[in-house]
Amino acid sequence: MMRVKIIQVFRHWKICIWLTFGIAVVVLLVLIYWHPAVHAFKFVWSPEYRECVLQSRNYELEEKSTPLYVTLKFHGRLGNWMYGYASLLGIAKANGYIPYLPSSHPLVSYFPLTKIRSSNAECLQVVYDERPCTYNPLFFNLPPGNITIDGYLQSWKYFRFMEEEIRHEFKLHTHLKISARDQLNGYVGKYLKEGHLVISIHVRRGDVLTEGAKKMGFRHAPASYFQSAMSYMLERYPNSVFFVTSDDIEWCKENIKSPRSVHSNQIKTAAPVVFSESTHFWEDFAMLTLCNHSIISVGTFGWWSAWLANGHVVYYKDYSFPGSKLDYETTREDFFPTHWVSLSSGLCSKNINTCTFFLIAVSVFQHMFDL
Ligand SMILES: *[C@@H]1O[C@H](CO)[C@@H](O)[C@H](O)[C@H]1NC(C)=O
């Protein structure tokens, strides 16, 4: 009698386990279906894209008789244009196509670009780049035809085999370089004379703080990130001055404080911090490229200033909210060169797994109910 009861209880117990397991699987499937990661891959199936990719298969077999051209439909602002131009040159080179851009392009007023030329290319076929900050190797196998690429092409991997050429393309016009040098000297000349290095800090806030950007998953870099980054730099370059530029310089003046550094005479002094008063993005950009090392927050503007400065670079690790659209659509390794150093704001640095899990759960919940 006793034995039968125990077996019955045991059976119920088993059923409960299976039921719980079944429900968990269903819930998981629903979450996965809703999760932005699934949508991130939809670009592969967009009809125009598939058409072009399918056509490219027999390319090797065809004879290339007439030269083919490739151009880009530009979006965004300075940083995105630069990404577009650099990647266009890389993609053209890899495919053996001729890159061209209208000579009215705004980049021409900043850099003496050599690859800008007009063209009378016909039958332009449009190929889309739909994933931000992600390298797509299919662009190195373009369909046989005259092509317009529509998108951002935000990955250093599109031009990694011609870095020197790209640096040459993006040398500032001489008169701009001279005025940027004078301007930077006005800010930090005194420290340069004392043998200091200049470490730039670019703080992007403006558009990163909008509701749309937040919903997409952008997180602006908090003061604690800049503190860690400044300490990191001072450990390596103790004799340094920080030069801060931003679209919100007032916030910087209140929040960016110098950590202490040790000078050769062993007296602890705070490293100097100088704020740019320039109101034109170009002046800031040009000065940033002349600094020795770079601390950046979010976006392609800071990215390019750091790439051109070509020193030690620290970037903000937590630029996207875990589990957000931005997090799933972008690919960190494709966007940030591998030798750049990422630092976080300190938030979540302990107990990272629980914290990440919690953030993902919150974000999946947000997506499900479209909050
Ligand atoms: C590409 O454009 C060039 C220049 O107009 C033209 O000669 C060529 O036939 C075009 N090629 C294709 C495949 O459309």
Ligand SMILES: *[C@@H]1O[C@H](CO)[C@@H](O)[C@H](O)[C@H]1NC(C)=O
């Ligand atoms: C650091 O940057 C300044 C300003 O551009 C430059 O004059 C100096 O030569 C650089 N120092 C080093 C060691 O590269």
